[in-house]
Amino acid sequence: MEVKNEKQKEIFVIGDDSRLIVKNFVKKLEDANPDWDIRVFFPDMGSMSFDESDRNKHFVVCLSEDMDFHVISALATAQKKIGFFIYFVGASFSFGIEEDKFYGKIPSVRFTGYLFDMNLLMEYIEKNEVEKKRVLVVDDEPIMLRSIKNWLNDDFEVSLVNSGKAAVQFLDMHPVDLVLLDYKMPEMDGPMVLARIRNDKNLKNLPVIFLTANGDRDSVMSVMHLKPEGYILKSKTPEEIKSSVKDFFKNRIIIAE
Numbered sequence: 001m002e003v004k005n006e007k008q009k010e011i012f013v014i015g016d017d018s019r020l021i022v023k024n025f026v027k028k029l030e031d032a033n034p035d036w037d038i039r040v041f042f043p044d045m046g047s048m049s050f051d052e053s054d055r056n057k058h059f060v061v062c063l064s065e066d067m068d069f070h071v072i073s074a075l076a077t078a079q080k081k082i083g084f085f086i087y088f089v090g091a092s093f094s095f096g097i098e099e100d101k102f103y104g105k106i107p108s109v110r111f112t113g114y115l116f117d118m119n120l121l122m123e124y125i126e127k128n129e130v131e132k133k134r135v136l137v138v139d140d141e142p143i144m145l146r147s148i149k150n151w152l153n154d155d156f157e158v159s160l161v162n163s164g165k166a167a168v169q170f171l172d173m174h175p176v177d178l179v180l181l182d183y184k185m186p187e188m189d190g191p192m193v194l195a196r197i198r199n200d201k202n203l204k205n206l207p208v209i210f211l212t213a214n215g216d217r218d219s220v221m222s223v224m225h226l227k228p229e230g231y232i233l234k235s236k237t238p239e240e241i242k243s244s245v246k247d248f249f250k251n252r253i254i255i256a257e
Contacts, residue, residue: 009033009125013040014048014071015062022062025089025114029060032118043071050078056085058125063090069099076106085128087121089114109254120256127177132157133249134175138167138193139182139211144234148180148211151238152245164188168196171203178248179208180232183219191223198226209248 011029015022017040030038041047043061048071059075072095079086086108094100109124135156137148145160152158159174161167165188167179179197183190190210197203210220210231220231232244 009058009129010037010039011058011060011125013038013060013062014043014075015040015060016042016064019062019064021114022064025062028118029121032122043067045070045074048074050074050082052082054078055083056129058085058087058128060087060089060121063088063092065093069095069103072103072106073099076102079107085109085125087111087124105251105253107251107253109256111256116256124254124256130177133177134159135178135180135245136161136167136170136174136176137180137211138162138164138185138190139180140185141182144182144211147238148241151242155242155246164190164193167193171197171200171206176206178245179206180211180245181208181228183210183212183231191226194223194226194228207248207252209244 011033013022013026013029015026017023017026026038026040030036043064045068059079061072061075075086078084086106088106088108088110090111091113092110095103109121111121133156135152136159137145137152138161139145139148140162142162145162149158149160159170159176161170164185167181168188171179181190181193194208197206197208207229209229211234212220212231213234220228229248232241236244
């Protein structure tokens with residue numbers, strides 16, 4: 001009996017493949033991933049429906065100026081209800097004032113053209129398939145480290161280090177999806193660690209959220225040029241801290257470079 005190769009991933013491409021640029025994109029995607037099950041759907045409301053079977057699937061949207069915005073709206077609404085991953089491909093343009101506001105808030109990975117390394121798209125897809133996101137917590141207070149690990153451990157793969165220097169060494173050897181970084185630490189403080197991250201070509205886009213005491217909020221604003229994702233007050237309840245981390249991953253928008 002002939003044994004068929006099981007498809008590793010299902011990728012749904014929403015785009016008009018009568019357009020040469022879309023057709024070439026789909027071919028590049030197929031050539032790069034011959035074992036993936038890649039299906040193309042015309043961006044039309046009549047041909048699109050979503051259900052629970054789409055949970056954690058991958059939808060690649062090939063943008064065009066004549067695309068009906070209701071398609072994007074329906075996709076985003078279904079994503080919020082069901083939970084799947086969206087990747088927008090193509091140059092940005094205006095759908096209209098209100099539509100642009102809506103589009104700007106859709107959690108997604110965004111490629112601002114078609115001429116990019118297909119390995120980058122594959123990398124984001126692989127990252128999204130990691131069951132537990134990897135979070136590095138950096139704090140010089142042992143009690144805080146243990147507490148955050150206990151609060152996050154059920155939902156995330158949590159690693160702990162107790163100094164800025166240890167954080168830099170850890171990141172040189174271990175990939176993570178998010179750093180929770182104490183602002184005030186001896187020797188190498190949070191801003192110094194973040195500066196090192198932003199100056200490292202392999203880490204420069206790594207998201208970092210500061211862990212701060214109440215009085216540190218103004219200090220965080222002073223390092224906004226280093227592009228932290230924001231801050232979480234240590235005074236928040238365990239549930240609030242956990243929700244903040246969950247919401248970061250749920251609502252994240254990535255501009256692929």
